[in-house]
Amino acid sequence: MEQLTELAASTADHDPLVGLGSVARLRAETERIEAVLVRRARNNGATWPQIAAALGVSKQAVHKKYAGRGLFGGRS
Numbered sequence: 001m002e003q004l005t006e007l008a009a010s011t012a013d014h015d016p017l018v019g020l021g022s023v024a025r026l027r028a029e030t031e032r033i034e035a036v037l038v039r040r041a042r043n044n045g046a047t048w049p050q051i052a053a054a055l056g057v058s059k060q061a062v063h064k065k066y067a068g069r070g071l072f073g074g075r076s
Helices: 002-010 016-043 048-055 059-069
Strands: none
Touching: 002 016, 016 048, 016 059, 048 059
């Protein structure tokens, strides 16, 4: 969490290129965290519709993003 806080703070750097680099790293880290949490949710029995609702996206979007990775179960 400390790393995320530092990255978020660095988006306000006076140099916009530094800020953009921080945004890219934040995006990559949040994608990684999301994937971990989706895997945990699936392992705990959550359905794709439940996960989609938690993320504020459609079932199709979350299923397309994660089910094809072969890391998650195929149940709905």
